[in-house]
Amino acid sequence: MKLELGIIPISDIQFGPESKVENGTIYVNAEELKALILEDEALQSVELDIARPGESVRIMPVKDVIEPRVKVSGEGAMFPGVISKVATVGSGRTNVLRGSAVVTTGKIVGFQEGIIDMTGEGAKYTPFSQLNNLVVVCEPVDGLAKHAHEKAVRLAGLKTADYIGKLAKNIEAEEIETYETVSVKEGLQRWPDLPRVAYVLMLQSQGLLHDTYVYGVDAKQSLTTVIMPTEIMDGAILSGNCVSACDKNTTYHHLNNPVIKDLFAQHGKTLNFVGVIITNENVYLADKMRSSDWTAKLCDWLGLDGAIVSQEGFGNPDTDLIMNCKKIEAKGVKTVIITDEYAGRDGASQSLADADAAATAVVTGGNANEVIHLPKLDKVIGYPEVADIIAGGFDGSLQADGSIIAELQVITGATNEMGFNTLSAR
Amino acid sequence: MSKLRVVHYINQFFANIGGEEKADYQPELREGFVGPGMAFNQNKEFADEAEIVATVICGDSYFNENVDSALETVMGMIKSQNPDLVICGPAFNAGRYGVACGTVAAAVNKAGIPAITGMYKENPGADMFKKEVYIISTKNSAAGMRDAVKKMAPLAIKVAKGEAIGASAEEGYLPNGIRKNFFEKKRGSQRAVEMLIKKLADKEFETEYEMPSFDRVAPGEAIKDMSKAKIALVTSGGIVPKGNPDHIESSSASKYGQYDISMFTDLTAETHETAHGGYDPVYANADADRVLPVDVIKEYIEEGKIGSLHQYYYATVGNGTAVASAKKYATEIGKKLVDDHVDAVILTST
Numbered sequence: 001m002k003l004e005l006g007i008i009p010i011s012d013i014q015f016g017p018e019s020k021v022e023n024g025t026i027y028v029n030a031e032e033l034k035a036l037i038l039e040d041e042a043l044q045s046v047e048l049d050i051a052r053p054g055e056s057v058r059i060m061p062v063k064d065v066i067e068p069r070v071k072v073s074g075e076g077a078m079f080p081g082v083i084s085k086v087a088t089v090g091s092g093r094t095n096v097l098r099g100s101a102v103v104t105t106g107k108i109v110g111f112q113e114g115i116i117d118m119t120g121e122g123a124k125y126t127p128f129s130q131l132n133n134l135v136v137v138c139e140p141v142d143g144l145a146k147h148a149h150e151k152a153v154r155l156a157g158l159k160t161a162d163y164i165g166k167l168a169k170n171i172e173a174e175e176i177e178t179y180e181t182v183s184v185k186e187g188l189q190r191w192p193d194l195p196r197v198a199y200v201l202m203l204q205s206q207g208l209l210h211d212t213y214v215y216g217v218d219a220k221q222s223l224t225t226v227i228m229p230t231e232i233m234d235g236a237i238l239s240g241n242c243v244s245a246c247d248k249n250t251t252y253h254h255l256n257n258p259v260i261k262d263l264f265a266q267h268g269k270t271l272n273f274v275g276v277i278i279t280n281e282n283v284y285l286a287d288k289m290r291s292s293d294w295t296a297k298l299c300d301w302l303g304l305d306g307a308i309v310s311q312e313g314f315g316n317p318d319t320d321l322i323m324n325c326k327k328i329e330a331k332g333v334k335t336v337i338i339t340d341e342y343a344g345r346d347g348a349s350q351s352l353a354d355a356d357a358a359a360t361a362v363v364t365g366g367n368a369n370e371v372i373h374l375p376k377l378d379k380v381i382g383y384p385e386v387a388d389i390i391a392g393g394f395d396g397s398l399q400a401d402g403s404i405i406a407e408l409q410v411i412t413g414a415t416n417e418m419g420f421n422t423l424s425a426r
Numbered sequence: 427m428s429k430l431r432v433v434h435y436i437n438q439f440f441a442n443i444g445g446e447e448k449a450d451y452q453p454e455l456r457e458g459f460v461g462p463g464m465a466f467n468q469n470k471e472f473a474d475e476a477e478i479v480a481t482v483i484c485g486d487s488y489f490n491e492n493v494d495s496a497l498e499t500v501m502g503m504i505k506s507q508n509p510d511l512v513i514c515g516p517a518f519n520a521g522r523y524g525v526a527c528g529t530v531a532a533a534v535n536k537a538g539i540p541a542i543t544g545m546y547k548e549n550p551g552a553d554m555f556k557k558e559v560y561i562i563s564t565k566n567s568a569a570g571m572r573d574a575v576k577k578m579a580p581l582a583i584k585v586a587k588g589e590a591i592g593a594s595a596e597e598g599y600l601p602n603g604i605r606k607n608f609f610e611k612k613r614g615s616q617r618a619v620e621m622l623i624k625k626l627a628d629k630e631f632e633t634e635y636e637m638p639s640f641d642r643v644a645p646g647e648a649i650k651d652m653s654k655a656k657i658a659l660v661t662s663g664g665i666v667p668k669g670n671p672d673h674i675e676s677s678s679a680s681k682y683g684q685y686d687i688s689m690f691t692d693l694t695a696e697t698h699e700t701a702h703g704g705y706d707p708v709y710a711n712a713d714a715d716r717v718l719p720v721d722v723i724k725e726y727i728e729e730g731k732i733g734s735l736h737q738y739y740y741a742t743v744g745n746g747t748a749v750a751s752a753k754k755y756a757t758e759i760g761k762k763l764v765d766d767h768v769d770a771v772i773l774t775s776t
Contacts (some may be wrong), residue, residue, distance in 0.1 A: 067701055146708055195626045207706030243704060244677055244746055258615035270623050283705065283776075306626045307619050315704060315745060336622040338614055341635065342678070344748030347605035353749070355637045360626050362635040365616045366607040369748060390704040391677035391746060407678055408607070409746060419614025424634060425605045426595040 002180040003094040003230035006072060006173025010100040013050045013132045021167045026100055028134065033163055037136065042144055042152035047137040049381045051118050053105070053130050056378035058122070061113030061386050062412045063104045063150075063242050064157045065128050065250040068097040068164035071234065079235040081216025082155070083162050089234035095168045101131045101252055104157035105382040106138035109150050109209060113390060114245020114412035115374070115404075122374045125414040125422060128164075128252070134162050135381050140336075152208060154240055156309040158251070159258065179264055181228050181275055184302065191272040195305035198274045199229070199259050200295055200324060204241045204248060204312040205280040211240035212249075212312075214278065220287075224279040224294035226302075229260045232276065244391040246368045246414040247340045249312050253413065254332070257304065258420050259308055259338070274302055279324065281317040288320050296327035310338045313415045329358040340365035340415035341425055345419075364421040365415035368392070368408050376402030430476035430510040430586050433502065434463045434709040435530050437523045440568075441483040448523075451485030453496060455503040464515065466577040472579035476586065477544075480507045486522035501537065509539060511586035514529055517551060518543030518553055519566040524551025531559040535753065540585040542599075544578045552600055560585060560599045643751075646770075655769040658736035660759060662744030662752070663710065663717035663776040664702030665693070676703030677746035682755045684762075688737045691724045704745030705776045737767050744775060 009024055016027035030048045037046045051057040071077045074092015077084030103116065116128045123129035140149045140154050168400050182190065203212040205220035212219040213380050214227070214237050227236060237254045260276065267273040279295045281289065299307055307328055311321040318339070341351035341364055351367070387398040392409030399405060415423060438451040440445055440461040453770040459467050460481040466472050482503045485689035489496045504512055512534045514527035528551040534541035535558065537776045545552050552561055560581060564574040577598035584591060593606035610617065617634075624631040624661060649655050666674060672683045690697065698714035715721040720741060726732040740759045744752070763771060 068507050197622065197626075206704075210706065258613055259618065262613075262615045262619045266619060266623070271626070306622050308615075308622055310618075334622065334625045336618045336625065338618050339635070341605055342746050342748055343605035344750050345678070348603060349748035349750035350638045350641075351605060351635060355639075357637060359637050360633060361621050361631060362633045362637075363614050363621060364634045365614055366604045368746065370607050388673075389676055394675045394678075394680060395673035407746075409677060416614075419616070419618050422609045422611065424593075424595075424608060424610045424614065424617075425607045426593040426601055426634065 001091050001228045001230055002178065003090055003233060004076070005177040005233065006093055006095040007098050007175040007177065008095055008168050008171055008173055010097050010132055012052065013100060013134050019096065019167055021171055026097065026164060033160065036163060037156045039158060039277040040152050040155060041140055042140055042148055043156065045139045047157065049135040049137065051133040051135055051381065053118060053132070055118045055356060057118045058115060058377045058380045058384070059103055059105055059133070059135055060115040060380065060382045060384065061105060061108050061390055062116050062245065063109070064115050064239055066102045066133050066157050066161035066410065067252050067255050068100060068102060068161045069235065069255065070095050070165035070169045072169060074102055076234070078162055078165060079158050079238060082213060082238060083158050086215055087233070089236055090228050090231035095171065095173060095233055097168055099131060101128060101133050102157055102161040103128065104135045104138060104153050105133045106133060108141065108383065109146055109153070113242045115410050116412050117193065117374060117377060120337055120375045120377065121372060122411055125408065125411045125423065134160065137381060147274065147301045150240065158214065158238065163323065164331050178229050179233070181230065184274070187272050187274060191268060194270070194272040195220065196274050196303055197263065197271045197306045198299065198302055198304050199276045200307050200309040200328070201246055201276055201278050201292070202309065202311050202320060202324065203237070203278055203280050205255070206316065207285050209241050209243050210381045211236045213240055219280045220282050222280065223231055224277060224291050224298060226298060227276050227278050229276050231263070232260065243313065244409045245412040246392070246409040247313060247365065247417050249416070249418060250413065253420055258418055259310055263308070274304065281313065281320045283316060288323055292320060292323035292327050295324050296331050299328045299333045300331040304333045306334045308336050308338065310337055310419070313358065314340060314342055315353050321400045322354040322356045322359065326356045336361040336363060338363045338365070338419050340417050341367040342368045342369050345369050347369050361421060364425050365417055365419065365421060366408065367425045368415045370408045372408050373406060374404040431480045431508060432476050432511045432513060433504045433507050433509040434459060434466070434478045434481045435512065435514040435527065436461055436481060436483055437526065438483060438485040443483065449485045449487035451483065452488055453482060453484045453499040453503060455506070456481045456483065461478055462571060465571060466579060469575055469579045472583065475583050476511065479509070484526065486520070486526055487524040490522045497533055501533055504534060505537070511582055512539055512541040513578065513582055514541065514543035516562065516564045516571070516578065517549060517753040518564055518570065519549050524549035525554060525666040527551060528555030528559065528561070531555065535559055542578060542582050542585055544574045547600055548627070556600045556602050562598050563600050564633045588659060634766055645668050649770050652732055653730055654733045656734045656736055656767060657723060657732055658763050658768040658771045659718055659720070659723070659739040660771050661718050661739070661741050661774045663774055664700040664743040665698055665710065665714045665741050666701050668699050670699070670701045674701045676743060678762070679743040679751065682740055682742035682759065683763055684738050684740055686719055686737055687739050690720055692721045693718060702743045702745050702776060703752055717776060736766060
């Protein structure tokens with residue numbers, strides 16, 4: 001399966017009378033887009049705003065970040081099974097509005113949504129401070145149940161990204177990136193001497209604000225399976241979670257999965273990148289055992305020499321991570337696991353809730369408990385007062401002067417476990 | 427501004443007094459630098475801000491065989507120079523020298539004077555003292571002197587000036603159990619791919635997090651007659667009285683709560699909720715008995731299956747809470763339960 005990504009660099013977003021992409025700028029007719037989003041009866045109101053790199057703007061609580069893309073050719077369309085009809089995506093050409101994103105926010109659903117600062121201390125930790133963000137502020141109708149609220153905001157973000165992406169369908173890309181996964185048989189013939197490596201992508205699946213969707217299927221109701229890396233680039237995996245936002249994979253992370261990119265960079269040179277195994281992180285022990293058994297079985301069956309395992313979340317999923325690592329290693333497949341740490345505010349505590357001697361190769365995205373001080377910014381899109389209750393905040397996090405003292409875990413994507421960032425800890 | 431006054435601690439070998447045959451050499455104070463001290467004074471970064479004003483020399487055997495008196499003498503010599511900073515070694519892989527350097531540096535630190543040392547990671551002194559003093563990781567022999575000084579000099583200056591110290595990987599000290607964030611040059615995914623390529627080729631690689639030995643607790647003895655037992659409920663599922671009166675955090679809890687449940691036979695959406703931010707709270711909020719099973723316990727008491735329920739339950743939020751914090755709360759809660767003659771505890775997580 002072969003996919004070309006047509007990269008269209010975006011340097012600005014503006015509101016204007018006509019929605020279009022021109023000379024690196026996305027123009028948005030706000031009324032037209034709002035009307036589209038408000039077709040969902042679960043939403044009472046929606047506001048649009050723009051946050052650009054370096055601006056004194058804070059967005060909170062952030063639910064999801066999505067990169068606008070559009071299928072130019074090949075089967076299916078973006079976000080299959082949710083926004084478009086079910087069809088196998090991942091081949092042909094997809095245009096990417098690189099440098100832009102859709103960010104969803106609004107009244108808090110749970111304790112868990114994150115913060116994106118476009119400047120200052122917080123901006124160093126979130127990759128989304130570097131993007132031109134179209135911010136969608138959604139408010140639900142009165143009395144909407146939490147699960148319906150979460151779904152409405154999630155769909156609003158995807159619809160917006162789809163709407164923006166489609167503006168770039170006929171735009172000529174500045175650069176083409178090509179990614180290809182061959183069949184198991186062809187891979188063996190072409191690279192008989194290279195180690196066979198797969199990527200085990202663990203998906204958060206613990207319930208409200210902890211879910212992930214694969215072709216529209218709730219990952220907690222699915223068994224471990226195999227997916228082509230290019231399908232993920234076309235939006236086959238969507239985020240429904242932002243709990244302790246520092247180490248949750250937004251839809252943007254899935255679309256731009258860095259492990260996939262870095263494995264492709266070595267593909268055919270130092271290793272043979274066979275494909276991606278996706279497995280869930282359910283709360284029940286039986287599910288954990290079944291899913292990790294299945295992961296190890298697939299690694300074995302694919303004849304792998306090595307696997308990179310990325311976790312999503314912490315605590316309870318540490319068990320899934322260690323089970324996966326232990327069982328894959330027991331099959332004779334060498335692993336590197338990517339995680340992050342909860343070593344306490346002083347960094348002195350044990351970092352993970354589970355451990356095993358088999359986990360000899362660990363990459364860490366940093367200690368999410370470390371305390372940071374976010375300065376007051378001129379403008380807040382959303383609700384600053386939730387600083388005291390979001391995961392990583394505490395009573396008094398929001399200071400009288402508008403600054404915020406909280407744990408790093410409040411920052412969207414700060415300790416990402418796909419290895420998206422350079423942040424680490426020792 | 428005057429330069430930082432530095433006292434250097436070295437052994438008889440590096441002072442050119444002699445090898446093993448002179449290891450019983452007694453403590454001596456000399457003015458200025460001796461031996462490897464020159465390398466520090468010649469390091470520009472170091473020399474711009476600091477100067478070795480005196481050197482304390484002690485034989486390794488003498489120090490280790492007379493720790494108490496030797497340390498007292500050495501400390502007296504060091505303090506007599508009113509130093510702003512003390513540097514010990516580096517000791518490389520010399521075991522007794524490493525232990526002496528660690529002992530002196532730790533004692534100096536305790537006396538309120540900044541001190542650092544340097545040694546090879548397998549020097550026995552490393553494991554003994556890496557949590558107490560900054561130990562720069564050096565090569566295993568004196569051939570690594572230049573490299574050691576290059577790393578020790580900047581850290582020593584920072585420590586002396588009370589500046590923020592970065593992560594071990596940045597500063598070059600041996601990991602001391604305190605995890606610190608810093609920005610690597612490459613993103614995590616690339617580090618993972620490179621680590622895997624090395625692991626596949628059976629080449630040496632360095633993990634970014636060593637797996638700890640896991641703390642396992644053996645269960646207590648079974649209770650033979652539950653009908654007389656006093657049971658307590660403890661949860662990390664965040665069940666709190668409605669409104670979360672103690673403001674227990676949704677993640678990384680800084681406290682636990684003690685709450686009276688003697689008046690309840692059933693927890694409801696009106697009386698209780700969860701403060702936990704790490705799981706879907708909808709079902710716990712609708713009926714907190716799902717996490718803290720008060721209703722079932724009360725039924726069992728009614729039926730005579732359980733003796734009684736302890737007046738208080740204890741709750742915290744497990745989400746993102748450091749193991750060290752959890753251990754601390756558990757120790758305190760455990761003590762209270764023992765004092766209140768509770769026979770058994772039902773622990774619920776989420």
